[in-house]
Amino acid sequence: MNVLKVSAEVKQIDLIYAAVFHLPIVCVVYLNLNLLFPLLWERGNYFSYAGAVLVLTALGSGFYLLLFDNLIDYIFKGYYFIAYYSFWDISLFFAIYLFISSLLHLARGWFRAEELEKEKSQAELKALKSQINPHFLFNSLNSIYSMARKESKEVPDKIVQLSDLMRHIIYESDADFIDLEKEVEMLQNYIDMQNLRSGKSQIVFNIVGEIREKKIAPLLFLPFVENSFKHGMKGGAENAFVKINVEVSGKVLHFEVENSKGKANDPFSAKYHGIGVENVRKRLEMIYPNQHKLKISDNKDTFKVLLQVQLN
Template sequence: MKILYKVINSKWLQHPVFWVLSIYVIGDYFAISNSLQFIDYFYALLFHISLLFLVYVNLQVLIPRLLQKGKYLFYALFVAILLATTYSLHELTFELLLPLLPTEYYMVSFTDYKVLVTIFLIYLVLTTLLKLSKSWYQLQRVEKEKLSIELNSLKSQVNPHFLFNSLNSIYSLALSKSEQTAETVLELSNLLRYMLYEVGDDKVELSKELEMLENYIELQKLRSDQSTKVTFNISGDPSDKHIAPLLFFPLVENSFKHGVKGVSDDGFITIDLELNEGIQLNIKNNKGLVDDMEKGKYGGIGLENVKRRLALIYPNKHLFEVIETQTDFEVKLKIQ
């Protein structure tokens, strides 16, 4: 299929097909009888000398150098010059070139200038639109490929970032010989299975994403202080909704990372998810202690990742807000 697609979209096939059809149309339009004869095709071939000049000067010179660079006045001026030159070339073809050809046919350009200019304008406009539409299509395809590459890159950042923090937690539990170590490893295994095998698509079922999110919260509770109050409230039905995978994880992870570290007895994390015609996520947590690593460049990976993915996947269809006070940190996300 890819080979067939490349062949169909090859200019080496498109251009000959276009000109063969054009010769047939011109020959049929100027035919001297009800059925096409050799003389009609011969006349059409001579007629196309000026058409070829018109089309390819426009395609190869005027459009890329003037029109696509926004030089519209210069483009209009040179189009007028091109039309006049094409008309002159057409007349020269039948007045000078045809008498030099060893042919038994006697032909003249019996078309008046209004009809000629109309035909030239039709070809000019048609080929310009085809060129611009093809350029637009190629641009969209390139942008889509770039978008796909960037999204995959951003998605892949989530896994190592999450894994890095989770392994640190397991390491801490192992050092203290906690009985929760094995359970934590199991929870991490379930989450990694989801990340590896179920988030390959652009969108996933929201219900599955929330299930994994609940597992992640339970995993984080294992290493959190028992006095930390963690609540996760969901209102609405997620069964008929889809969302970009791993979009909520960095936000929830960030709340645990910054909200429970070094907290004595007043730590809290509140996660509220409202599902109506859109999706609204509010996460609020207290500020815990921040170590040197979090003060540096590693601290902002999660939020910047989410912002970039939102801009790429939900352009003009989301609202992302960060509210920070001396004691609390809150993020609000709305997706239409």
């Protein structure tokens, strides 16, 4: 009894056949990714793209049959190659390769777009923070200057306090999220500096709920608080006041600041008006999409901000 032995050894003819077999497939995939995708798919011409893929598949299958039935004998003389697959069989091969390569191309493009969007968001956040820093520094120095003219004995302490505040803004707030407790502490320090010029009885700062072990994006509250002091306490309004409330209920943070309105006497108010508030709007949209509510009420005698944030 004779036993047919099948050799597992890979011979030269096997390598040649595999290379020639994949040649039409590689051409079709290349044309799809580098021609049809940019010209049709990426421009939204999906029906035209589907039709073009069908035509490309048919041309590839026809080229496969032509290659193995006629051309290959002139290229590789001495070998006997035949087309093992029919037109429809090889078309199925093309369809599978086109489908998989297209999915990989789309996935790569999607991940790249996500990466670019993240890099863009980070760059925008850094730009927004860089706009906050000089504005805050100017207002703080202006406050200390006013105290110095009155020969206040607390000027050295307030300079140290300003140093702590700037350290928080420049270095500690560089992270995406910081402790809510630190952010509230910074607000308290800022309010303490303003108290010397405004009078403690006119400023109310309430904290309700547990703020420890909570995270928040840095510098969300400061522009609103700055604005309230600039247009409230320093705006020349009769019975001027500023009320600030920070409340944490579960995973939801409520921030509220209300101030009286007057005519701002800040010589730079026209230039800087609205910069900080607009920055916060943009940052909230980038950091807390669909996870925040911001309502600003500009009434005749008062200005009020209500901010609700879903804490991570």
